[in-house]
Amino acid sequence: MRIFRKQAFPVDNVRRFLEPGPIVLVSSRWNGASNIMTMGWHTVMECSPSLIGCCISSANHSFDMIRRSKECVINIPTFELRDAIVGIGNCSGQAVDKFRKFQLTPVAGVAVKAPSIAECYASFECRIADASLVRKYDFFVLEVVRARVAASPKYPRTVHYRGDGRFMVSGSEISRRRKFRPENL
Amino acid sequence: MRIFRKQAFPVDNVRRFLEPGPIVLVSSRWNGASNIMTMGWHTVMECSPSLIGCCISSANHSFDMIRRSKECVINIPTFELRDAIVGIGNCSGQAVDKFRKFQLTPVAGVAVKAPSIAECYASFECRIADASLVRKYDFFVLEVVRARVAASPKYPRTVHYRGDGRFMVSGSEISRRRKFRPENL
Numbered sequence: 001m002r003i004f005r006k007q008a009f010p011v012d013n014v015r016r017f018l019e020p021g022p023i024v025l026v027s028s029r030w031n032g033a034s035n036i037m038t039m040g041w042h043t044v045m046e047c048s049p050s051l052i053g054c055c056i057s058s059a060n061h062s063f064d065m066i067r068r069s070k071e072c073v074i075n076i077p078t079f080e081l082r083d084a085i086v087g088i089g090n091c092s093g094q095a096v097d098k099f100r101k102f103q104l105t106p107v108a109g110v111a112v113k114a115p116s117i118a119e120c121y122a123s124f125e126c127r128i129a130d131a132s133l134v135r136k137y138d139f140f141v142l143e144v145v146r147a148r149v150a151a152s153p154k155y156p157r158t159v160h161y162r163g164d165g166r167f168m169v170s171g172s173e174i175s176r177r178r179k180f181r182p183e184n185l
Numbered sequence: 186m187r188i189f190r191k192q193a194f195p196v197d198n199v200r201r202f203l204e205p206g207p208i209v210l211v212s213s214r215w216n217g218a219s220n221i222m223t224m225g226w227h228t229v230m231e232c233s234p235s236l237i238g239c240c241i242s243s244a245n246h247s248f249d250m251i252r253r254s255k256e257c258v259i260n261i262p263t264f265e266l267r268d269a270i271v272g273i274g275n276c277s278g279q280a281v282d283k284f285r286k287f288q289l290t291p292v293a294g295v296a297v298k299a300p301s302i303a304e305c306y307a308s309f310e311c312r313i314a315d316a317s318l319v320r321k322y323d324f325f326v327l328e329v330v331r332a333r334v335a336a337s338p339k340y341p342r343t344v345h346y347r348g349d350g351r352f353m354v355s356g357s358e359i360s361r362r363r364k365f366r367p368e369n370l
Contacts, residue, residue: 020345021206043228086361160205165365168205171356176271180350
């Protein structure tokens with residue numbers, strides 16, 4: 001599987017990759033073990049600071065790892081990883097070493113202890129910024145503190161979950177930049 | 186512009202259209218006036234009750250209309266409405282009647298007073314379920330209380346905002362249903 005060569009990327013701009021709504025892989029580390037989960041319920045909340053809101057079900061093994069370590073990495077997989085995306089979402093880190101099972105390469109975190117995934121297009125190291133809605137909705141507000149994005153391709157071919165085992169694959173690109181007010185870009 | 190013939194749809198399943206991350210048009214009504222805004226910062230939070238989390242900047246005219254009326258409609262536009270999506274996001278409801286300016290047809294709400302948009306593929310009538318993060322993050326938790334979805338096409342061609350005036354257009358569909366555990370679909 002291809003390993004993406006990534007570069008530093010401004011954390012304030014991670015919305016360019018998250019706002020279109022791709023499925024992401026969330027990696028975590030706690031108590032000497034690493035894990036990965038598949039996540040589709042996330043939204044940009046602010047550019048600066050760079051805040052992401054997401055629901056991580058308390059039924060997931062990752063829930064406690066992220067809640068206790070207060071950290072994780074949001075990785076963006078491309079179409080090539082579609083079977084790993086499904087596989088990771090359909091087994092538990094309690095029973096399986098997912099990096100090994102899905103032949104993914106952990107890359108040591110710099111700002112966080114959680115590892116990134118070398119085979120993903122982008123990796124955003126995050127710390128929990130606000131846990132006030134965790135108990136009620138399993139909702140975490142994360143701050144992206146370090147971002148790395150592949151230099152090419154410019155726009156990744158991402159997969160977007162529809163529920164019911166179906167995915168939409170990202171298609172063509174259009175620009176309407178000239179019709180925007182500068183402050184709305 | 187095409188008007189979609191919509192049917193009742195189970196509110197617990199609106200994730201099928203929202204989880205892939207499309208740009209949506211949010212319509213509202215307050216004090217005798219209707220308005221529309223373009224929104225890209227939203228996430229599914231729960232299926233039952235059907236909860237959607239979204240950021241609506243307090244700089245938007247819609248912010249006060251939604252906060253005061255405690256209601257809105259999330260409408261899903263397709264590719265055909267791309268120029269209306271951009272236009273609606275680049276003018277203010279304080280100065281413009283957006284239904285008139287963009288030749289969109291308001292459809293009276295049933296569970297809420299806010300109108301739906303006839304030219305959109307799907308319309309989800311929502312009530313504010315939790316406003317506890319509004320002051321800090323402009324973040325609203327909405328409950329979908331009535332959903333209407335076009336009978337065809339089965340999968341709409343949606344647009345997904347990348348920032349910087351660029352959009353990704355939804356592409357092909359794939360199914361991995363047989364690789365899912367039933368409880369994970």
